[in-house]
Amino acid sequence: MGHAEALLAQTIELMFFAYRDFTSDPDAILAERGFGRAHHRVLHFVSRYPGLRVADLLEILKITKQSLARVLKQLIEEGFIEQRSGPVDRRERLLYTTEAGSRLARKLMEPQLERVADALRAAASKGGEAVEAFLFAMIDPAERGRVLGLIGRSRADVPADEDER
Amino acid sequence: MGHAEALLAQTIELMFFAYRDFTSDPDAILAERGFGRAHHRVLHFVSRYPGLRVADLLEILKITKQSLARVLKQLIEEGFIEQRSGPVDRRERLLYTTEAGSRLARKLMEPQLERVADALRAAASKGGEAVEAFLFAMIDPAERGRVLGLIGRSRADVPADEDER
DNA sequence: AAAATATGTCAACATGGCTGACATAAATCG
DNA sequence: CGATTTATGTCAGCCATGTTGACATATTTT
Numbered sequence: 001m002g003h004a005e006a007l008l009a010q011t012i013e014l015m016f017f018a019y020r021d022f023t024s025d026p027d028a029i030l031a032e033r034g035f036g037r038a039h040h041r042v043l044h045f046v047s048r049y050p051g052l053r054v055a056d057l058l059e060i061l062k063i064t065k066q067s068l069a070r071v072l073k074q075l076i077e078e079g080f081i082e083q084r085s086g087p088v089d090r091r092e093r094l095l096y097t098t099e100a101g102s103r104l105a106r107k108l109m110e111p112q113l114e115r116v117a118d119a120l121r122a123a124a125s126k127g128g129e130a131v132e133a134f135l136f137a138m139i140d141p142a143e144r145g146r147v148l149g150l151i152g153r154s155r156a157d158v159p160a161d162e163d164e165r
Numbered sequence: 166m167g168h169a170e171a172l173l174a175q176t177i178e179l180m181f182f183a184y185r186d187f188t189s190d191p192d193a194i195l196a197e198r199g200f201g202r203a204h205h206r207v208l209h210f211v212s213r214y215p216g217l218r219v220a221d222l223l224e225i226l227k228i229t230k231q232s233l234a235r236v237l238k239q240l241i242e243e244g245f246i247e248q249r250s251g252p253v254d255r256r257e258r259l260l261y262t263t264e265a266g267s268r269l270a271r272k273l274m275e276p277q278l279e280r281v282a283d284a285l286r287a288a289a290s291k292g293g294e295a296v297e298a299f300l301f302a303m304i305d306p307a308e309r310g311r312v313l314g315l316i317g318r319s320r321a322d323v324p325a326d327e328d329e330r
Numbered sequence: 331a332a333a334a335t336a337t338g339t340c341a342a343c344a345t346g347g348c349t350g351a352c353a354t355a356a357a358t359c360g
Numbered sequence: 361c362g363a364t365t366t367a368t369g370t371c372a373g374c375c376a377t378g379t380t381g382a383c384a385t386a387t388t389t390t
């Protein structure tokens with residue numbers, strides 16, 4: 001594996017780690033309510049884009065109607081999302097969050113906002129290295145040493161000045 | 166939601182889209198062999214970090230021993246990964262890819278390498294906007310219009326000059 | 331010799347993907 | 361108008377992959 005490719009492979013791994021930790025905060029909150037990550041995704045997009053149709057959600061999430069129906073049904077039954085018929089095309093069911101839904105969506109997004117804000121701040125000054133710095137900073141602070149330790153095992157040119165910020 | 170926060174929320178969504186598509190290429194290859202994403206993760210890390218212990222994998226993947234054992238067992242039985250006892254501590258089982266395992270890991274990584282390389286190229290010149298450009302470029306080209314269309318619905322300051330590269 | 335550690339294994343369960351078939355209502359087309 | 365297409369819902373059932381908790385074994389450490 002060449003030098004350039006090793007850098008790319010590292011970025012692949014940073015993607016994994018960043019996403020792993022990016023989802024961990026909301027997961028913890030969801031578990032308290034008996035919801036899962038699938039509920040979060042639906043609630044998030046409906047909250048951010050009110051009036052979304054079922055078909056829109058299917059395209060966004062890239063899941064099947066059945067998978068979506070399961071979680072959407074629960075969110076509706078438990079009063080987090082409500083539907084209205086499309087004013088022009090009455091076959092469409094437009095999705096909106098209820099007051100409770102908005103609150104939960106907000107609560108779930110909060111730790112992610114903070115994580116992303118921190119990561120962007122860490123990446124801002126870095127110019128060309130902005131991306132790696134960003135993804136690295138997305139990883140739990142407590143986990144960064146471990147990730148560096150692992151990544152450092154395969155190669156030399158790790159952003160070692162980046163640790164434990 | 167303030168202006169700055171809307172930008173952050175967009176980045177959260179880009180993280181989702183980028184990861185969604187980042188995993189889609191290997192998923193398709195894995196499906197042919199009856200493997201899933203979990204197999205990929207194990208194979209990838211063992212391939213990149215030969216001699217990894219089971220405990221290391223557990224920490225990296227943040228899954229339980231049982232979840233790991235299931236897929237690891239299959240990878241070993243089907244001849245993609247082999248174990249050797251630790252030379253110093255014989256309780257440890259050090260994991261290595263076989264020749265077939267290396268080939269598969271390589272094949273799975275290839276589309277991701279390409280995607281990341283493209284995305285980094287797209288982000289390189291962008292300075293402060295490097296991160297968004299990177300994540301955006303991680304999304305399937307065919308999907309970018311849809312994502313822009315969606316994201317454009319909530320806000321104005323979208324990187325609209327970024328589309329269909 | 332006892333305790334701690336690394337790993338494996340079992341049973342059981344939950345979530346969230348999937349397929350394929352079929353139903354309904356509404357819109358659109360010829 | 362009648363036929364077709366579209367948007368959505370729903371059912372049964374399957375599979376992958378996450379979970380817990382208990383327990384077994386070999387090996388190392390104390």
